[in-house]
Amino acid sequence: MYRRRDPISDSIMIWFCDRRIEAAADDSVAAALLAASISCFGRTAVSGAPRAPFCMIGNCFDCLVEIDGETNLQACLVTVREGMRIRPHPGNGFGDDGEKGEA
Amino acid sequence: MNHLDIAVIGGGLLGSAFAYGLSTDGGRVGLIDEGDHAIRTARGNFGLVWVQGKGLGMPDYARWSLRSAYAWTPFSEELQAQTGTLVEYHRPGGFYVSIDDTEFADNVARLKQLRDEAGDEGYDYEVVERAALCEQLPGIGPDVPGATYCPHDGHANPLKLLRALQEAFRLNGGTYTPSSRVTTIRPVNGGGFEILCEGGREFGCEKLVIAAGHGSAELGKSLGMEIPIFPVQGQVVVTERAQMTMTYPTNYVRQTDDGNYLLGPSARDVGFNDETETTTLRDITRRCTTAFPHLRQLRIQRTWAALRIMTPDGFPVYLQSEAYPEAFSFSCHSGVTLAAVHATDVSRWVLDGHIPSQYRCFHPERFDVPA
Numbered sequence: 001m002y003r004r005r006d007p008i009s010d011s012i013m014i015w016f017c018d019r020r021i022e023a024a025a026d027d028s029v030a031a032a033l034l035a036a037s038i039s040c041f042g043r044t045a046v047s048g049a050p051r052a053p054f055c056m057i058g059n060c061f062d063c064l065v066e067i068d069g070e071t072n073l074q075a076c077l078v079t080v081r082e083g084m085r086i087r088p089h090p091g092n093g094f095g096d097d098g099e100k101g102e103a
Numbered sequence: 104m105n106h107l108d109i110a111v112i113g114g115g116l117l118g119s120a121f122a123y124g125l126s127t128d129g130g131r132v133g134l135i136d137e138g139d140h141a142i143r144t145a146r147g148n149f150g151l152v153w154v155q156g157k158g159l160g161m162p163d164y165a166r167w168s169l170r171s172a173y174a175w176t177p178f179s180e181e182l183q184a185q186t187g188t189l190v191e192y193h194r195p196g197g198f199y200v201s202i203d204d205t206e207f208a209d210n211v212a213r214l215k216q217l218r219d220e221a222g223d224e225g226y227d228y229e230v231v232e233r234a235a236l237c238e239q240l241p242g243i244g245p246d247v248p249g250a251t252y253c254p255h256d257g258h259a260n261p262l263k264l265l266r267a268l269q270e271a272f273r274l275n276g277g278t279y280t281p282s283s284r285v286t287t288i289r290p291v292n293g294g295g296f297e298i299l300c301e302g303g304r305e306f307g308c309e310k311l312v313i314a315a316g317h318g319s320a321e322l323g324k325s326l327g328m329e330i331p332i333f334p335v336q337g338q339v340v341v342t343e344r345a346q347m348t349m350t351y352p353t354n355y356v357r358q359t360d361d362g363n364y365l366l367g368p369s370a371r372d373v374g375f376n377d378e379t380e381t382t383t384l385r386d387i388t389r390r391c392t393t394a395f396p397h398l399r400q401l402r403i404q405r406t407w408a409a410l411r412i413m414t415p416d417g418f419p420v421y422l423q424s425e426a427y428p429e430a431f432s433f434s435c436h437s438g439v440t441l442a443a444v445h446a447t448d449v450s451r452w453v454l455d456g457h458i459p460s461q462y463r464c465f466h467p468e469r470f471d472v473p474a
Binding site for chain 2: 044061064
């Protein structure tokens with residue numbers, strides 16, 4: 001879907017679920033995932049529709065993911081770190097273990 | 104110069120509703136709007152289509168709001184059929200949730216007084232004590248003593264409403280002109296008006312509707328209309344999207360079709376300041392999480408402030424110029440609730456050339472105190 005304009009010079013490794021992804025050290029999480037052709041960052045709370053970044057500047061909230069156990073983070077506003085563990089946004093608004101847990 | 108049969112000044116919820124309503128009659132209708140720097144009240148709405156509690160001291164306004172609530176279903180269906188845009192209107196009835204006993208007693212007393220004033224033409228409501236309320240609004244906080252319920256209340260997506268109105272207007276053949284703040288309205292000898300805009304555009308028109316929000320006061324003056332309006336700031340908090348748990352809109356919390364909760368709206372008199380500040384946002388969230396504690400688990404995604412158009416008594420100001428009877432001006436703060444009557448009844452008044460006497464109650468002469 002997306003191609004990097006410049007080759008990665010300063011390479012690090014991050015995880016999206018069980019998948020190991022190479023990223024540039026100054027990538028945002030959103031850019032790194034898109035460059036790795038990941039197109040579903042999470043699902044909406046009401047209809048379960050797949051979501052991916054729309055604005056890349058912190059406005060649309062469609063790039064929400066869970067990073068190292070912290071839910072509800074905007075992937076476009078977080079810079080990657082070596083070994084970072086990323087998971088899709090649970091999408092129900094109350095966290096994975098919330099009282100309204102995802103079906 | 105573009106020549107129009109009817110020019111509507113102001114592309115907010117009022118102006119867009121009039122433009123849409125007027126365009127169904129086949130004339131050349133133009134909607135003249137400002138640019139991005141306008142005070143955009145219509146972009147900040149909470150989205151209630153609300154009757155409950157309105158009209159104390161003016162039963163005509165209670166009836167007017169109720170009339171619009173009734174008109175909203177066919178109105179929203181027609182907009183959807185014409186534009187394909189779903190404005191997300193739902194009318195399950197709404198709750199006015201009180202967070203302490205005093206507030207609950209005051210609220211019940213207010214609705215009773217409204218009913219007494221309006222008689223048989225008043226709107227229905229129920230007093231719902233805590234035990235019954237727990238069934239209908241799951242998750243209410245331990246301090247909530249009860250609520251009042253009005254079956255006519257509902258909510259809609261105000262941004263989609265604005266878009267649908269402007270789209271339907273264009274589909275009807277209307278022309279929308281953005282980035283053209285009107286600077287001068289000049290009556291023409293022999294009838295009609297000339298309109299001059301910033302940026303150089305000029306329009307001629309036979310009839311004129313001023314619906315320019317806070318800009319209406321200044322524009323009205325040039326046609327001898329005194330429009331007493333001032334800004335009252337409202338702040339709104341939006342949470343992240345969550346599963347649908349809230350079936351009913353309430354007076355200060357509602358859940359949108361996308362799952363976001365809207366919290367608010369506040370009311371502050373701070374002139375034309377449209378910035379949010381922490382103490383007001385804290386008061387909003389404190390009140391809303393007292394009523395619905397589970398909201399504390401949600402993240403806030405966005406906050407904003409907008410400037411209501413307020414009149415001295417809070418009721419609409421609808422006015423036809425005496426010096427130039429082809430000019431009308433309409434101002435009010437309930438642009439969402441009244442959109443259905445604005446697009447139908449009020450547009451008809453403009454086409455017919457007069458405001459019916461039963462609606463004289465909305466004339467600003469009511470503010471004139473004899474010396």
